[in-house]
Amino acid sequence: VQLQASGGGLVQAGGSLRLSCAASGRTFSINAMAWFRQAPGKEREFVAAILRSVGSTYYTDSVKGRFTISGDVATNTVYLQVSSLKPEDTAVYYCAATRLVVTTTPRYPAWYDYWGQGTEVTVSS
Numbered sequence: 001v002q003l004q005a006s007g008g009g010l011v012q013a014g015g016s017l018r019l020s021c022a023a024s025g026r027t028f029s030i031n032a033m034a035w036f037r038q039a040p041g042k043e044r045e046f047v048a049a050i051l052r053s054v055g056s057t058y059y060t061d062s063v064k065g066r067f068t069i070s071g072d073v074a075t076n077t078v079y080l081q082v083s084s085l086k087p088e089d090t091a092v093y094y095c096a097a098t099r100l101v102v103t104t105t106p107r108y109p110a111w112y113d114y115w116g117q118g119t120e121v122t123v124s125s
Contacts, residue, residue: 001023001024001025001026001027001029001030001097001113001114002023002024002025002114003021003022003023003095003096003097003114003115003116003117004021004022004024004116004117005019005020005021005093005094005095005116005117005118005119006019006020006021006022006119007019007020007119008092008093008119008120008121008122009120009121009122010122010124011085011121011122011123011124012085012123012124013085013086013087013123013124013125014084014085015083015085015123016081016082016083016084016085017081017082017085017121018079018080018081018082019035019079019080019081019082019093019095019119019121020077020078020079021033021035021077021078021079021080021095021116022075022076022077023076023077023078023097023114024076027076029099030052030076030097030098030099030114031051031052031053031098031099031100031101031102032049032050032051032052032097032098032100032102032106033049033050033052033071033078033095033096033097033098034046034047034048034049034050034069034095034096034097034098034106034112035047035048035049035069035078035080035093035094035095035096036093036094036095036096036109037089037091037092037093037094037121038091038092038094038118039088039090039091039092042091044094044109045060046060046105046106046107046108046109047059047060047063047067047080047093048060048063048067048069048080049069049102049105049106049107050069050070050071050078051102052071052073055071057069058105058106058107060107062088063082063089065084066082066083066084066085067080067081067082067083068080068081068083069081078095080093080095082121085121085123086123087123087124087125088123089121089123090121090122090123091120091121092118092119092120092121093118093119093120093121094115094116094117094118095115095116096109096112096114096115096116097112097113097114098111098112098113098114099113100113
C-alpha cells in the first residue's frame with residue numbers, strides 16, 4: 001500500500017485547509033486510516049482516524065469540533081478538513097493506514113502499517 005498526502009500550506013489563524021490522502025496498491029487490506037502530526041521537537045501525535053468498514057471516526061480532544069475526517073471508499077482517499085486553525089496546529093501532518101481490526105481509538109503509531117510522506121501545515125498568528 002502506498003499513501004500520498006497533499007493539501008498542506010501556510011494559513012492565517014482561524015483559516016482552513018483540506019488535507020487529502022490517496023491510497024493505492026492492496027487497499028482492500030486496510031481497516032482504518034488516520035492522520036497524525038508532528039511539530040518540531042515533539043513526538044508524533046494522533047489527530048483523527050476513520051474505520052473503513054463502518055465509517056466510525058475518532059479525534060484527539062484538541063481538535064474536536066475543528067477538524068473533520070472523512071473517507072471516499074470508491075477512490076480510496078481520506079480527507080482531513082482542518083478549520084479554525086491555531087498556531088499550535090503547525091506541524092507536518094502524516095496519513096497512515098492499518099490492517100489491524102480496530103476496537104478502540106487507534107491512536108498509537110505502532111499500530112499502523114503504512115505511512116505517507118507528510119504534508120506541512122503552518123499557521124501564522
